[in-house]
Amino acid sequence: MALTLEQIAKLAGVSRSTVSRVVNDDPNVRDEVRQRVWKVIRETGYQPHAAARSLVTRRTQIIGVIIPESVTTLFTDPFFSLLLAGITAACNENRYHLMLSLFNSPEGSEAIYQRVLRSAYLDGVIVASATSDDPLIPRLLRDSIPFVLVGRHPDKRVTYVDVDNVSGARMATEHLLRLGHKRIATVTGPMSMLSAQDRLTGYKMALEAHGLPVDSSLIAEGDYREGGGVAAVRRLLPASPTAIFVASDVMAVGVLKALRHEGREVPGDIAITSFDDLPVATAVQPALTTVRQPIDDLGRTAVQLLLDLIHRPPDATSVPQRLVLPTELVVRGSCGARR
Amino acid sequence: MALTLEQIAKLAGVSRSTVSRVVNDDPNVRDEVRQRVWKVIRETGYQPHAAARSLVTRRTQIIGVIIPESVTTLFTDPFFSLLLAGITAACNENRYHLMLSLFNSPEGSEAIYQRVLRSAYLDGVIVASATSDDPLIPRLLRDSIPFVLVGRHPDKRVTYVDVDNVSGARMATEHLLRLGHKRIATVTGPMSMLSAQDRLTGYKMALEAHGLPVDSSLIAEGDYREGGGVAAVRRLLPASPTAIFVASDVMAVGVLKALRHEGREVPGDIAITSFDDLPVATAVQPALTTVRQPIDDLGRTAVQLLLDLIHRPPDATSVPQRLVLPTELVVRGSCGARR
DNA sequence: ACTAGTATTGAGAGCGCTCCCAATGTATCT
DNA sequence: AGATACATTGGGAGCGCTCTCAATACTAGT
Structure with a gap:
């Protein structure tokens, strides 16, 4: 059914090779011929067969x-x-x-x-x-x-x-430090992922730069999912943080929910910053202060x-x-x- | 570099055709031979060349x-x-x-x-x-x-x-009717999309089944996006609805925001139902009563x-x-x- | 006009596979 | 044993394309 190079060639009164040259923009074709071939191609709606082409070029695009x-x-x-x-x-x-x-x-x-x-x-x-x-x-x-x-x-x-996960996380944490917070917790991503490790590193760097200790009771591992945020809050609250840097917006939604459930106000009782700036960041209440990445x-x-x-x-x-x-x-x- | 059928054939001491049969599960191969060929294929990690195969089968998978x-x-x-x-x-x-x-x-x-x-x-x-x-x-x-x-x-x-967009929308609207609402507005999707038309139809059917008139001042066209929800609220509020059926969760997020901005409580002042049951439905406050579709x-x-x-x-x-x-x-x- | 050089074109081979058909091997029947 | 049927195998052709190389057409130089 579908047309082949050979048929286009016949219609245009040239050889298969010439049509191939036209299709592939080879300069070695007389202009008059090129026009004629293009015309036939346009009129017939010819499209090269991808598999045949791939077989010889070793490229599939x-x-x-x-x-x-x-x-x-x-x-x-x-x-x-x-x-x-x-x-x-x-x-x-x-x-x-x-x-x-x-x-x-x-x-x-x-x-x-x-x-x-x-x-x-x-x-x-x-x-x-x-x-x-x-x-x-x-x-x-x-x-x-x-x-x-x-x-x-x-x-x-x-x-x-x-x-730049490290400096993004550092910015988010330093912002909380600048606002006067001293007990800043973090909810990390799954530590198997480098982005999660990097964001934790940024958090630690910010604390250290401000002469604050890194307290492991203020660090809870999450999973980049909403449920992970909810669970992390439960583990973090006993350490009474006044702010939390959450390593992703999606987890922050979970954190927000869990805090609400525990009767804590955001940002009144606990301030939140997070990471990603996904659409959801502005859908929740309060909207998230978050690190924008150019996805x-x-x-x-x-x-x-x-x-x-x-x-x-x-x-x-x-x-x-x-x-x-x-x-x-x-x-x-x-x-x-x-x- | 990559192996071909022919090479596997040589390694297994059979012909190209036989290897092809083995690869394609053709029953016409002696079991002993089949084993031998599979062994070679496994050991070499041979994988048929997709383009070559497609060229003859006219299928790409x-x-x-x-x-x-x-x-x-x-x-x-x-x-x-x-x-x-x-x-x-x-x-x-x-x-x-x-x-x-x-x-x-x-x-x-x-x-x-x-x-x-x-x-x-x-x-x-x-x-x-x-x-x-x-x-x-x-x-x-x-x-x-x-x-x-x-x-x-x-x-x-x-x-x-x-x-089933029609009956989903009808359920969402009837739920509001059952709760006693008489002035129910709707924010539709873009009317160029059939799903949006169907959801509107469901809304109208619910009203009519309850003997209520369809009031065009209670219908605002949206675009399935958050901004559309925000804009629709502005057009709808003058008609003082007590409830709104929003044709998608994403728009409902916008509706929620706009209502909050206008100082209206949800569900106290205005009740909301929507459509989709995306993850965001439970991320917002209050969580959305919504029509779940089996995506x-x-x-x-x-x-x-x-x-x-x-x-x-x-x-x-x-x-x-x-x-x-x-x-x-x-x-x-x-x-x-x-x- | 004749040659060398260059532009343009066409024919052949082959990419790796499947499919058809012929050739061989094996089992069954009279 | 010889003929027949069936199972198994191998070889050839060809899918539609690109690429190389040889053939032809045209140009300029002498």
Whole structure:
């Protein structure tokens, strides 16, 4: 049914090769011929067969986005939607296609890895928020598949783009310090994730810079989900904090709920700052003072880095790129700085 | 670099054809040989080349999810994440891959359509929440590309799966009627979307069933976004409603904010019910009484319908499936039924 | 006009796979 | 034993494209 190069060639009165040249913008075609061929292509709505082309070029123009098993439960976090939106926009602009894989299939990670990555379907992949020990990373390295991480990684060979979690968390904590708080607690993300570790580091740095001790009874590990925020509050309240830096907006929603349930006022009794600046930050009452991260940029940058990797001549042994995007504090009601 | 069938064949001491049979579970292979071949495949980590296979089978094992231009601005709505999660899970279970396309590229809808759909990349597509007049649908029909809509469509030839928006909206409105409200307003979705029309229909049906007039000053069109909710409140308040049925949770968040800003208590002064039951419904205060729709099911069902369509022998002229999934009302604080 | 050089075009091969068909091997029946 | 049926295997062709290389057409230089 669908047209082939050969048929277009016949219709335009040229050879298959010439049509191929026209389609691929090869300059070695006489202008008059080029026009004639384009005309036929336009009129017939011809589109090259992707698989046939891939078979010979070894390129599919598809990049994958992998949500590793460890974070698939977080997939409905708006962070991922926003990230995906940024990635998709960048893909469209570069005429690439995007394949989405959540690695939480019952068939197991190894099977899905084989199926998705070894079948030559993808030119490269973006891995979103892996834990630092995710087996995926050494696997990708071993198979020399071009990939970019969203979120930093200690391995020197990986290219990544991250936001400045440390200084963001530090800003959020220092803001509370400036407001006079001395007993500042924190609800962290899952410590298996580097972003969670970094945000905790920022929190500690802020305290230390102000000569305050780091008190472990003021630190509760969460999971980046609402329930984790609720649970953390229960563990934190006995240490009577006057403020809490919550490592994500979603958890902050849980913290808000739990505090309300315990009869504490925010920001009156306890001030809150958090991290992400997702839409939900302004949906809750009081609105969250939170660290804004440029999620859209994160996605777009990841695509750009990946395409650079894909198009780099194989002999070029440049060092992996490692980009860190800045964050900023958005002050709203939950910290008590404003009325 | 990557292994080919031919190489596996040599290693296993059989022919290319036999290896192909083994890989494709053809029964016509002696058991002893089958074992031997599998062993080699396992040891080498061989994976068939997807493009080569697609070239001859005319199948890619990839299905597309299209977010039409008209709703790309809504993409960050958690509804889409949830839908995607359901679709992905079903894809994984069926060993299909998923390609995500947001039709909001600067190159224009027609160009992206050509690029994505005419290049034989996709075995079929799922179109999420199109408007009823989206040019995409006649286009897909014309090109006889197997597709399933999420959200109903009047054309007799399209297969779709939808949730029962009418009866959901009717339940939400009747709940308010049962609580004694007589002046019930509604904030609709964008009227270009059938789901918005259906929810409005449900609202009207409830009023009429209770012998109440439909008062146009109590109806404000929104856009399924938070801002739309805020704006709608301003238009609705002069008509002094005692309750509002808001056609989506996200807009309800905006309504809540606007009412708070106007000094109205929810549910004390004005009761609210809404639609979706997204995570945000329990994040706000008061938690939303809302209509739950089975989003995950919606995604899984769409995949199932699409795969049926793809695998149906071309001569089979069965009628398009049209499924409507049930909804249920979840009562929380915003309607005032509970303290 | 003739040659060398350059621009343009076409034909062939081959990417890795599946599918068809012929060839071989094995079991069963008269 | 010979013929028949069936199970199993291998080889060839071809999917639609790109890429290399040779062939042709045209240009300028002498």
